[in-house]
Amino acid sequence: MNTVFGVFGDPIAHSKSPDMHNAAFRELGMNCTYHAFRVSPENLKDALLGAKAMGFGGVNLTVPLKQEALKIVDADPLAEGIGAVNTVDFKDGMVGYNTDGLGAKRSLEEKGVKIKGSNVLIVGAGGASRAIAFQFAKDGADITIANRTEEKAIELAAGVSKVGNAKGCGLENLKQLIADSDILINCTTLGMHPKTEGTIARAEDMHSELTVFDIVYNPLETTLLKEAKKAGAKAVTGEMMLVYQGAEAFKIWTGVEPPIEVMKKAVLEGF
Structure with a gap:
C-alpha cells in the first residue's frame, strides 16, 4: 500500500518539496508519494486530522502555518521553544518538530x-x-x-x-x-x-x-x-536549506537516511 506524505501551505504551488521527496522515495525503492496541498490557517486543524485519519505518513508545514500548528500538535521541546512547527509525524498521535x-x-x-x-x-x-x-x-x-x-x-x-x-x-x-x-x-x-x-x-x-x-x-x-x-x-x-530540513523530516518519518545528492538534484532540476 502506498504511503502518502505532503506539504501544507498557502501559497503552495511554488514548492519543490514534492520533487525532492519523491526523488528520494524512488531512489530508495520506497512505496511512498509526496504531494503539495493548499491549506489556510483556519483549516489547518481539519487538514491535519484528515491526513492522520487517511493514514498519511507525515506532513511538512510552510508559510503561514508553522506557528498555528503549535495550537494543534504535541510539539517536541525544540519546536515548543522555537514557537513554530515545520514537520508533523503521525506515528504516535500528532507530534510536531522543527528542522528549519x-x-x-x-x-x-x-x-x-x-x-x-x-x-x-x-x-x-x-x-x-x-x-x-x-x-x-x-x-x-x-x-x-x-x-x-x-x-x-x-x-x-x-x-x-x-x-x-x-x-x-x-x-x-x-x-x-x-x-x-x-x-x-x-x-x-x-x-x-x-x-x-x-x-x-x-x-x-x-x-x-x-x-x-x-x-x-x-x-x-x-x-x-x-x-x-x-x-x-x-x-x-536557499535550496540547500530546503534539502537539509527535508532530509531531517524524512528521517523523522521513516527512520531512513535519505539520499541528499538525489534530493538536491531534484530541487535544482525544477529551475
Whole structure:
C-alpha cells in the first residue's frame, strides 16, 4: 500500500518539496508519494486530522502555518521553544518538530561560513526566522532580528535570549544594521515567485565581507542575491536549506537516511 506524505501551505504551488521527496522515495525503492496541498490557517486543524485519519505518513508545514500548528500538535521541546512547527509525524498521535534551523545551519556551513561569534541579522519574524534565530543563537552567534512590526521582533528576541544573545528592532536603520553584520538572512517572502522583483536590500546597502543568505529558493537566484553579488558579498541560495530540513523530516518519518545528492538534484532540476 502506498504511503502518502505532503506539504501544507498557502501559497503552495511554488514548492519543490514534492520533487525532492519523491526523488528520494524512488531512489530508495520506497512505496511512498509526496504531494503539495493548499491549506489556510483556519483549516489547518481539519487538514491535519484528515491526513492522520487517511493514514498519511507525515506532513511538512510552510508559510503561514508553522506557528498555528503549535495550537494543534504535541510539539517536541525544540519546536515548543522555537514557537513554530515545520514537520508533523503521525506515528504516535500528532507530534510536531522543527528542522528549519538545522537546515539553515548546514547550508551555511557547507559554504564555509562561520556561525559562532558572527553578527547575524535576520530580517523577518515568522516561523523560519524563529527557527534560525534559536539555532544560531544556541551555536554562539549574536542575533539581531529586524521586522516591519517591531514588537514582533522584540518579542522573538526575548525568547531567543533564553539560549543566546539576541535583540529585536524595526527596519528604520536597516542599512546601518547590515553594515554592522557578518551574515544577513532574508526570512521574508520578498523576492519569491511570482513577485520576484522584491528585495530587503540593494547592493549599496551591503559590504564585501558580508554573507547574504536568502531562504527564498524560487527563483534560485533572487533579486537580493543578485544585489549581493554586485556588492562583492558572498551569496548563498536557499535550496540547500530546503534539502537539509527535508532530509531531517524524512528521517523523522521513516527512520531512513535519505539520499541528499538525489534530493538536491531534484530541487535544482525544477529551475
